[in-house]
Amino acid sequence: xxxxxxxxxxxxxxxxQGQRHRETGEVRFPAQPPAIGEDPTVWEAVxxxxxxELYSFSVLRQGPDGYEGLVPYPVGMVRLEEGPLxxxxxxxxxxxxxxxxxxxxxxxxxxxxxxxxxxxxxxYKFRPVLV
Amino acid sequence: xxxxxxxxxxxxAVGEHYARSLSDLASEAVRNAFAALPxxxxxxxxxxxxxxxMGETLASQGQLGAYLANAVGLRGVPALRVEAAxxxxxxxMHQAAQAIATGQCDLVVVLGAxxxxxxxxxxxxxxxxxxxxxxxxxxxxxxxxxxWALLMRRYMHEYNHGLEAFAPFPVNAHxxxxxxxxALYRFAINADKYRKAGMVASPLNMLDxxxxxxxxxxxxxxxxxxxxxxxxxxxxxxxxxxxxxxxSLGARRNPLDLEAARASAHVALGRAHMGLSxxxxxxxxxPHGIAAVLALESIGYYERGEAPRHAADGSIAPSGRTPLAxxxxxxxxxDIVGASGVYQVVELVRxxxxxxGPTQVAEARVGLAQTLGxxxxxxxxxxxxAE
Numbered sequence: 001x002x003x004x005x006x007x008x009x010x011x012x013x014x015x016x017q018g019q020r021h022r023e024t025g026e027v028r029f030p031a032q033p034p035a036i037g038e039d040p041t042v043w044e045a046v047x048x049x050x051x052x053e054l055y056s057f058s059v060l061r062q063g064p065d066g067y068e069g070l071v072p073y074p075v076g077m078v079r080l081e082e083g084p085l086x087x088x089x090x091x092x093x094x095x096x097x098x099x100x101x102x103x104x105x106x107x108x109x110x111x112x113x114x115x116x117x118x119x120x121x122x123x124y125k126f127r128p129v130l131v
Numbered sequence: 132x133x134x135x136x137x138x139x140x141x142x143x144a145v146g147e148h149y150a151r152s153l154s155d156l157a158s159e160a161v162r163n164a165f166a167a168l169p170x171x172x173x174x175x176x177x178x179x180x181x182x183x184x185m186g187e188t189l190a191s192q193g194q195l196g197a198y199l200a201n202a203v204g205l206r207g208v209p210a211l212r213v214e215a216a217x218x219x220x221x222x223x224m225h226q227a228a229q230a231i232a233t234g235q236c237d238l239v240v241v242l243g244a245x246x247x248x249x250x251x252x253x254x255x256x257x258x259x260x261x262x263x264x265x266x267x268x269x270x271x272x273x274x275x276x277x278x279w280a281l282l283m284r285r286y287m288h289e290y291n292h293g294l295e296a297f298a299p300f301p302v303n304a305h306x307x308x309x310x311x312x313x314a315l316y317r318f319a320i321n322a323d324k325y326r327k328a329g330m331v332a333s334p335l336n337m338l339d340x341x342x343x344x345x346x347x348x349x350x351x352x353x354x355x356x357x358x359x360x361x362x363x364x365x366x367x368x369x370x371x372x373x374x375x376x377x378x379s380l381g382a383r384r385n386p387l388d389l390e391a392a393r394a395s396a397h398v399a400l401g402r403a404h405m406g407l408s409x410x411x412x413x414x415x416x417x418p419h420g421i422a423a424v425l426a427l428e429s430i431g432y433y434e435r436g437e438a439p440r441h442a443a444d445g446s447i448a449p450s451g452r453t454p455l456a457x458x459x460x461x462x463x464x465x466d467i468v469g470a471s472g473v474y475q476v477v478e479l480v481r482x483x484x485x486x487x488g489p490t491q492v493a494e495a496r497v498g499l500a501q502t503l504g505x506x507x508x509x510x511x512x513x514x515x516x517a518e
Contacts, residue, residue: 009266028382030267056288058280059333060272064257067272075273077281077381085381087268087281095333100288111270123270 003117013123016050016106018084019043029084050106050124052080059095066112078104078126092127103129135231135239135368136358137515139168140480142348142473144313145465151345153190153246154202157181160347161203161242168351170361177236179203179210182223182243184469184504186212188258190246199242208240213469216262216504217416218373219243220348220472221511224500225371227352228513237354243470244347255343259468262505264379276340276419278380278506280332283421286387287334290436294334297420298325299442300455301338301462304417307449308459310489315344315465341418341466348473350480365518366483370403371511372396378508389429389503391510396430396501399512405497407432410514412454412482412492414475416503418461426501427453449490457482457490472511475500483517 011017011031018029022042029048034040057076067073074090076098090098091109104126112121141163143156165173181195192198196210213223220243227239247255256276260269263278286292302322308314320338328336358365374394380386400406407430417423424438432453433441441447447455458464458478467474479498481487487495501512 009270012266056281056285058277058284058335059330060274060277061329062252062256062274062276062331063272064260064269064274065253066257068253070272073272075271075277075281077285077386085386087273087278087379087381088271100285111272121270125271 003119006119006121011045014108016048016124017045018048020046027082027084029080029086048080048082048084052078052104054098054100054102054104055079055085056100057090057098069113074098076126089125090127091125097128105129132232133234134355135228135352136355137350137366137368137476137480138171138353138358138361139164139351140349140477141167142313142477143346145315145344145346145467147248148345149248153192153244154199156246156345156347157199157242157244158203160244160349161240164349164351168361171238173204175238176205176208176240177238178227178230179205179208179240179242180223180227181210181212182219182241182469182473183212183245184214184216184219184262185245185247185258188261189250189255199244203242205240215509215511217468217471218502218504218509218511219469220475221500221502221513222373222472222509224350224368224472224476224513225373225511228368228371231352231354237357239352241350241352241473242347243467243473245468245470246345247343247468248345259343267379267381274332275505276335277332279419279421280335281380282386282425282506283419284334286421286424289387292439295322295326296439296443297339297424298322299439299447300417300420300423301325303442303447304456304460304462307457307490308463311458311464314459314463315342316459316463335419339419341461343468344465346465346467346470346474348470348477350473350476364484366480367516367518368513369405369516370399370401370514372398372402373509373511374398376508378505380506387425389425389507389510391507392426392429392501392503393431395510395512396499399514403514403516405514405516409497410499411495412457412479412498414478414498414500415455416461416471416501417456418466422503423455426503449492454492457487457492472500472502475502476513476515479515483515
C-alpha cells in the first residue's frame with residue numbers, strides 16, 4: 001500500500017472535497033487539474049454534502065485482491081445533490097433494500113485492510129438515508 | 132497517404148494454456164501468419180507492433196516490443212508495445228496502418244498477445260480494475276465487470292427492459308463459438324440457462340460475463356504495391372481511428388453514451404468513405420450483452436433502448452442485419468484483453484475472404500471491428516473492405 005498516495009487523497013476520501021467554479025457555480029468531484037489556459041484559481045475547494053440519490057447499483061460476488069474478505073459487497077453510483085456522479089461502495093444495506101432513485105448519504109468507513117505498509121485506508125461509502 | 136492491405140492473418144486457439152508461455156503463443160501466431168504468406172520473407176518486415184495490456188500485471192514481463200520481436204524471430208526489427216487496456220489491439224492496428232500510410236514501412240506485423248492464466252481470479256480482477264480511474268473507482272472495490280453491471284441496471288431502468296432482454300447476445304455468441312475450433316467455449320447455451328445462471332455482479336450473471344484467457348493473434352499489413360504482387364484476395368484496411376473519453380464513468384455527461392465508440396466509428400468510416408449502412412459484419416467489445424447494446428446504440432446503428440429488441444429478432448445472427456460475434460465474441464471465443472482487437476481482425480478477414488464456414492455472412496464485403504479500453508475510455512475502430 002502506498003502511504004503518500006492515500007495521504008494525497010485525504011480531502012476527497014474523508015470530506016468528499018470537490019471543486020466549485022467561482023463564476024458558473026458548477027461543482028465537480030473529484031478535483032481536477034486546471035484546463036489548458038484556465039486560471040488555476042477559478043476552481044475553489046468545496047466540501048460536498050454527501051447527500052444524493054442512487055443512480056445505479058450492483059452486488060459483486062467476484063472481488064479483486066484486497067477486497068476478497070468483503071465479497072459479496074454492493075457498489076453504486078450516486079448523483080450528489082450538488083451535481084457530480086460518484087462511484088463508491090454502499091453499506092448498511094442488503095441488495096433487496098436498494099432501488100434506483102432512493103436517497104443515500106455519505107458515511108466514512110474502512111475501504112481496505114492493512115497492506116504491506118500497515119495503512120488502514122478509510123474513505124466514503126454511501127448508505128440509504130435513515131428515515 | 133498510402134492504403135494498407137491485410138495480406139495474412141492467423142491466431143492461436145483461445146484458452147487456458149497452462150503449458151505455454153507468452154512467447155510460445157506469440158511465436159505460433161506469427162509463424163502461422165507467415166506460413167500462409169510464402170511469397171514474403173520475414174526479412175522485409177519494417178516494424179512490429181505488439182498489442183498487450185497485462186504484461187507487467189499478469190505475465191511478469193515488460194518491454195514486450197523487443198522481447199516478443201526476439202521470441203517470434205524478428206530480432207533487430209523496430210518493435211514497440213502498444214497499451215490501451217482492452218483497446219490495445221485496435222490501437223496497434225491503427226498505428227501499423229499509419230506506418231504504412233506515411234511510407235515509413237512497406238510491411239508491418241501486428242501481434243496481439245496475452246498470458247493471463249498464471250494468476251488467480253483476484254489478481255486478474257485487480258489488474259483489470261487498473262483500466263478504470265483507480266482513485267475514483269478501483270480503490271472503492273469497483274471492477275470493470277461491476278461498472279458494466281451498473282450501466283446495465285441503469286439501462287434496464289431507463290428503457291424498461293428485463294434481464295432476459297440481454298440473453299440474445301450471449302446465446303448468439305455461444306452458437307457461433309460452437310462452430311469455431313479456436314474458441315474458448317465451444318458449446319451452445321439458451322435463454323432458459325441464462326435466466327437461471329448465478330450472479331457475478333448483479334444484474335450481470337455468469338452467462339453474461341466473458342472469461343479472460345490466453346492467446347495470440349497476428350495480422351500482416353502491406354503497402355498497396357506489395358499487396359498487388361501477391362496472390363489471393365485484396366483485403367484493404369480502409370479506415371482506422373482512435374478516440375478517447377474520461378476513464379471515470381462518473382465524469383461523463385451520460386454514462387450510457389459511449390462517446391469515444393461513436394467518434395472512432397464515425398471517423399474510421401469516414402476515412403474508408405463508407406457509412407454504417409455499408410457494414411455487413413461487426414466485431415465489438417462484447418464481454419457482456421450491455422456492452423454490445425451500448426456500442427450499437429452509441430455509434431448510431433440502433434435507436435436508444437432498441438438494440439435488445441433487434442437482437443431478439445435475430446439481427447445479430449450471421450444471417451441477420453448486423454451480424455455480431457461470428458467467431459464467438461468476447462463472451463464465447465474468449466476475452467484476450469489487449470489481443471482482442473487483433474483477433475477481431477483475424478475473424479473479419481475470414482469473413483471477407485469467404486472462409487468462415489458455418490458462420491459465414493453471405494457476400495460479406497465490409498466489416499467493422501471496434502475495441503474498447505476500460506468502459507470506452509479508449510475506442511479504436513477499423514473498417515475492412517474486400518476489393
